[in-house]
Every structure is written in C-alpha cells, then in structure tokens.
Amino acid sequence: MITRRGFFKLVGGGIAGVMSLGGYAFAYEPLARLGIARYRLTPPGWTPGLKLRVVALADIHACEPWMSANRITAICHRANELEGDVTVLLGDYASGMNMVTQYVHSSQWSKALATLQAPLGVHAIMGNHDWWEDRTAQKNGGMTFGHRALADVGIPVYGNRAVRLEKDGRGFWFAGLEDQLALLPGRKWGRTRMLGLDDLDGTMAQVTDDAPVILLAHEPDIFPRVPERVSLTLSGHTHGGQIRFLGRSPIVPSRYGNRYAYGHIVEEGRNIIVSGGLGCSIAPVRFGVPPEIVVIDLG
Structure with a gap:
C-alpha cells in the first residue's frame, strides 16, 4: 500500500516529468535542434546518368524568438555546406503564429535566404501562411x-510555372504550384469557402520534353492527383505534425491525416518526400520531429 509520503513523491515526480517534457518541446527542440534528413532514390523515368542533389528548406515561419533572421542565416549556412546542386524553398516564410515577441519583416527573412548558394540556383514556392x-x-x-x-x-x-534546368548536359524540370489553400473564406473577402490557386494541369502543360519533372507543392494533399509523368513531388506544410510519437502524429494539417504527414512515401510507383520543416505554426512546440533540412540524392 502506498503511503501518503510515497503518493506525493509519485505525483511530484510525475509533475516534474511533465514539466521537463514541456520544456523540451517548447524551448529545446524547436529552438536548438537542427537535423539533416537524407534520402537517396532513383525514381521511375529518371534520366540515366543524371546525378542531382537537391537541398530543401520548408516552413521557416520567421518570428522572434523562435526563428530569427540570424537563425535563418545560420540554417542557410548549414544548407550551403551540404553542397546541393540546387536548393528549393517550399513555402511558409511568414510567421503563422501569435505567440511571438516580434515579427521578422519579409525584408529581413528574405535577406537571410539570399545567402543560400547552389550551382543551379535557389527556387521557391509560396505556402498558405x-x-x-x-x-x-x-x-x-x-x-x-x-x-x-x-x-x-x-x-x-x-x-504554376515550369522551368527546365540542366546538369552535365542532362535536363530536368522544376514545376512549382501556387498554394492550394491560398484564399481564406469569410464575408470580408467575399468568399464562402477556401480557394486554392494551384493549377496542376496548366503547370504540367508547360513541360515540353520527356526530361524528368520535380514538382514543388507546399501541401502534400495534391499527391493523389499527381501524374506518373512527375518523377518526384516535394512538399512541406505538415511539420510532421509538430508532435510525433512512434512514427505517427495526433494532429496533421491534411485531409489525409498521417498518410502524407512526413518522409518518403511511394504510392503506385510515384514518389513524394514531405519535409518536417524548420519552424512552428499555431503554437511554438515540437516533439519527436525536430527542425530539419532535407537532402535528396537522385540518380
């Protein structure tokens, strides 16, 4: 039988444990950690001999103190060290969170992102925020x-634009979509429902040869509609759920739940990689899915 003293020690230990976990999720993981998620694949239809390293940054959510301009610059420096052939930015540069001490102006976070360097350039899409x-x-x-x-x-x-690039004389395409959740509903906007500005068919129509296509789409929910013609889809948006246990997240901002929450998913021979992102939205909390830079080696 547990004693009164033992009961209070047990309760106290439980409270201390919860506080420690809360401190880790609120302060340490979102602020101090930075991981590198690495993937290596040769998708169907990829050009033989085309070796391409893509470095991807998603969901920066610039704000103080969680994602300052100085921290963004440091992340970009680390991204440059990964020696990608090309760097992509997958949207959500704006804060998306009210629990901030100060907003980082777009001129500041863009100046930090301007420090990114890659032989084939830096290419970006927008996100919902x-x-x-x-x-x-x-x-x-x-x-x-x-x-x-x-x-x-x-x-x-x-x-909604496609651009052809080349490495070592071998071509590939970037096809970037406008955001799928861009326009909010509301009387003040004159809309009764959320509207997307993405045009997958129109974007793919700009691809004029059989070189492989890499699709940049902020939200992964478009993936069931992506044709086999696309070698790889790159997305962000979900933050891996921000809280993740045993490979699953209790809440994922996707109509498909955990189906496209995080990582490399293959469906019917089609490939998508969903970044866990760098910042936070709604609340400054991460647990089990630390901020990350994604590196994909293709071919």
Whole structure:
C-alpha cells in the first residue's frame, strides 16, 4: 500500500516529468535542434546518368524568438555546406503564429535566404501562411509580400510555372504550384469557402520534353492527383505534425491525416518526400520531429 509520503513523491515526480517534457518541446527542440534528413532514390523515368542533389528548406515561419533572421542565416549556412546542386524553398516564410515577441519583416527573412548558394540556383514556392498573412493579397489578389521579398533578392518564385534546368548536359524540370489553400473564406473577402490557386494541369502543360519533372507543392494533399509523368513531388506544410510519437502524429494539417504527414512515401510507383520543416505554426512546440533540412540524392 502506498503511503501518503510515497503518493506525493509519485505525483511530484510525475509533475516534474511533465514539466521537463514541456520544456523540451517548447524551448529545446524547436529552438536548438537542427537535423539533416537524407534520402537517396532513383525514381521511375529518371534520366540515366543524371546525378542531382537537391537541398530543401520548408516552413521557416520567421518570428522572434523562435526563428530569427540570424537563425535563418545560420540554417542557410548549414544548407550551403551540404553542397546541393540546387536548393528549393517550399513555402511558409511568414510567421503563422501569435505567440511571438516580434515579427521578422519579409525584408529581413528574405535577406537571410539570399545567402543560400547552389550551382543551379535557389527556387521557391509560396505556402498558405504567406497568403493568409497578407490582407491585401487576400482581398485583391496579386503578389503577396513574400513574392515581392524573394523577387527583391533575386530568388525566383514559381506560381504554376515550369522551368527546365540542366546538369552535365542532362535536363530536368522544376514545376512549382501556387498554394492550394491560398484564399481564406469569410464575408470580408467575399468568399464562402477556401480557394486554392494551384493549377496542376496548366503547370504540367508547360513541360515540353520527356526530361524528368520535380514538382514543388507546399501541401502534400495534391499527391493523389499527381501524374506518373512527375518523377518526384516535394512538399512541406505538415511539420510532421509538430508532435510525433512512434512514427505517427495526433494532429496533421491534411485531409489525409498521417498518410502524407512526413518522409518518403511511394504510392503506385510515384514518389513524394514531405519535409518536417524548420519552424512552428499555431503554437511554438515540437516533439519527436525536430527542425530539419532535407537532402535528396537522385540518380
């Protein structure tokens, strides 16, 4: 039989354990950790002899103290050390969170991202929070402040656009979608439901030869519609659920739940890699899915 003293020791130990876990999830993992997630694959239809290293950064969510301009610069320095042939940015540069001490202006986070370097360049798409936090774009359409900030530092943004690149004389395509959740519903916007601005068919129609295609799509939910013509889809958005136990997350911002929450998924011979991202949204918490840079070696 447990004694009164033993009971209080047990309760105290439990509370201390919960507080320690909370401190880790709130302060250490989102602020201090940075992992490298590595994948190696040769997708169906990939050009023989084409060796390509892609470095991907997703879901930066710039804000103080969680993702300062200085921290973004340090992450970019680490990304450069990975010696990718090309670097991609998968959207959500805007904060997406109210629990901040200070917002990081788009001119600051874009200046930090401008330190990224790769022989075949840096290529970007937008995410839902980049649209949601721009009231002017919500009301009138057009470019968001994120589009303009990246353009100002020379980083091209793909909004339903495909571009052909080459390495060692062998071509491949980047096809980048505009965001699938871009426009919020609401009376003030004159919309009764959320609208996406993505155009998968129109983007793929710009591909004019049989070189492999890498699709950049912020949300992975489009993957069931992605044709076999696409060698690899790269996405972010989910943050791996931000809290992850034994390979699953209790909450994933996807209509498919854990199906596309994180990592390399193969369905019917088609490949998607979903980054766990770098920042946080809604709440500054991560547990079991630390911030990460993704490195993909193709071929």
